[in-house]
Amino acid sequence: MLKSSPRDEQTANTSSIPSTASGEASELSLDDWLRKFGRMYGKRHEKHTTEYMISRLVEEVAELVNPMEAQDRSQISPNLADVFSWICSIAYKLNIDLPTVTWEKYGTNAPRPISSTPSEVKQPGTLESYSHPRTLTDWQSFISQVYRAENARLSPMNALVAMMKDVGDLAMIHRKRESQKEVTLKLAAILAWTLTIAQLLQLDLSTIVNEKYDNQCPECGKEICDTDVCHPFKTMFVSFGRNTSDEEKYVILDSATKRGFKTLVNPAPDLESTSELSTSIDLINNSDVACIVLSTKGTGSDDLKATYRQIFESLASYAMLSKGDIWVFTKDPSKDLESFLKTAFKAEGIEAISYVDANHLNALFDRCLSDLDRKRDMSKG
Ligand SMILES: [Zn+2]
Numbered sequence: 125m126l127k128s129s130p131r132d133e134q135t136a137n138t139s140s141i142p143s144t145a146s147g148e149a150s151e152l153s154l155d156d157w158l159r160k161f162g163r164m165y166g167k168r169h170e171k172h173t174t175e176y177m178i179s180r181l182v183e184e185v186a187e188l189v190n191p192m193e194a195q196d197r198s199q200i201s202p203n204l205a206d207v208f209s210w211i212c213s214i215a216y217k218l219n220i221d222l223p224t225v226t227w228e229k230y231g232t233n234a235p236r237p238i239s240s241t242p243s244e245v246k247q248p249g250t251l252e253s254y255s256h257p258r259t260l261t262d263w264q265s266f267i268s269q270v271y272r273a274e275n276a277r278l279s280p281m282n283a284l285v286a287m288m289k290d291v292g293d294l295a296m297i298h299r300k301r302e303s304q305k306e307v308t309l310k311l312a313a314i315l316a317w318t319l320t321i322a323q324l325l326q327l328d329l330s331t332i333v334n335e336k337y338d339n340q341c342p343e344c345g346k347e348i349c350d351t352d353v354c355h356p357f358k359t360m361f362v363s364f365g366r367n368t369s370d371e372e373k374y375v376i377l378d379s380a381t382k383r384g385f386k387t388l389v390n391p392a393p394d395l396e397s398t399s400e401l402s403t404s405i406d407l408i409n410n411s412d413v414a415c416i417v418l419s420t421k422g423t424g425s426d427d428l429k430a431t432y433r434q435i436f437e438s439l440a441s442y443a444m445l446s447k448g449d450i451w452v453f454t455k456d457p458s459k460d461l462e463s464f465l466k467t468a469f470k471a472e473g474i475e476a477i478s479y480v481d482a483n484h485l486n487a488l489f490d491r492c493l494s495d496l497d498r499k500r501d502m503s504k505g
Pocket of ligand 1: 354
């Protein structure tokens with residue numbers, strides 16, 4: 125039953141993804157869609173943490189609320205397509221064989237969104253009752269068959285609320301570093317909700333996904349999307365440590381400005397209240413890249429406050445921005461903050477860059493920005 129995951133087949137099969145001149149999209153298998161989003165966004169998502177990708181899925185699902193309340197189908201369709209694209213991208217990133225997992229999950233032990241009264245309980249369909257769905261249209265009809273009784277009483281809004289709960293669960297399961305199996309099953313549930321919502325609204329998910337994502341990114345029009353081109357960088361969040369010298373501050377701000385960045389610096393050096401954390405969040409939210417010069421950890425209470433603020437800002441930057449676009453500098457790598465970050469982001473392989481003085485910091489930061497420019501030029505060429 126288990127077959128090789130989409131990622132394993134990626135190299136061999138990328139070229140064999142059927143072209144999707146309109147009309148042929150309905151022939152694409154769920155595997156084909158996974159590979160297609162893998163090819164289109166795999167490069168872009170290499171730089172994203174899984175936290176970031178899940179937070180984008182949360183946003184996309186939340187964006188369905190208004191059009192669904194207004195029953196505005198023209199807005200629901202592209203948003204539902206976005207939800208599907210993030211499901212595929214997360215599955216691709218985590219190397220999840222979504223078709224197999226979804227097939228194994230449904231049919232026998234599918235969760236029931238609305239509990240049936242005992243007299244209405246029917247035997248759920250077993251896997252044997254269905255032929256293995258292949259295309260997205262097959263999957264949509266498979267899931268709607270499995271949930272035929274429930275769906276008859278389910279409004280699209282109720283289905284959306286249930287999907288939001290599962291998306292929240294996914295974020296929590298991932299944050300708590302629970303097993304990959306839990307993540308996998310939750311992602312299958314979110315796929316099932318996406319198919320269910322399409323079914324309840326009498327939309328064909330295959331058609332609406334293909335309308336938005338043919339063979340290229342709808343934003344940059346490229347077959348292989350790269351954040352650096354698709355979303356050019358203009359704004360840099362900057363965080364200085366409590367004992368960062370004026371000279372060190374100057375070289376960072378000067379280099380950033382020379383490269384055309386607008387810089388956003390948190391004006392509060394210490395953490396006096398939680399409102400300063402929301403200031404940091406707002407600034408990071410409005411930034412494309414981040415530069416964090418860590419405090420050397422002192423023992424005074426002000427030093428600790430500054431350290432907490434920077435731990436928070438580092439975590440927020442990694443959750444909200446691409447990992448290749450965050451530079452963390454440290455003057456004293458032996459101190460706790462850097463090792464804390466290393467541990468917190470072990471899976472992502474994130475390290476702070478050590479520097480000795482302002483000149484050294486200048487050279488290192490310049491190299492980071494040159495690398496970024498080169499990367500962007502290469503993508504453009
Ligand atoms: Zn793009």
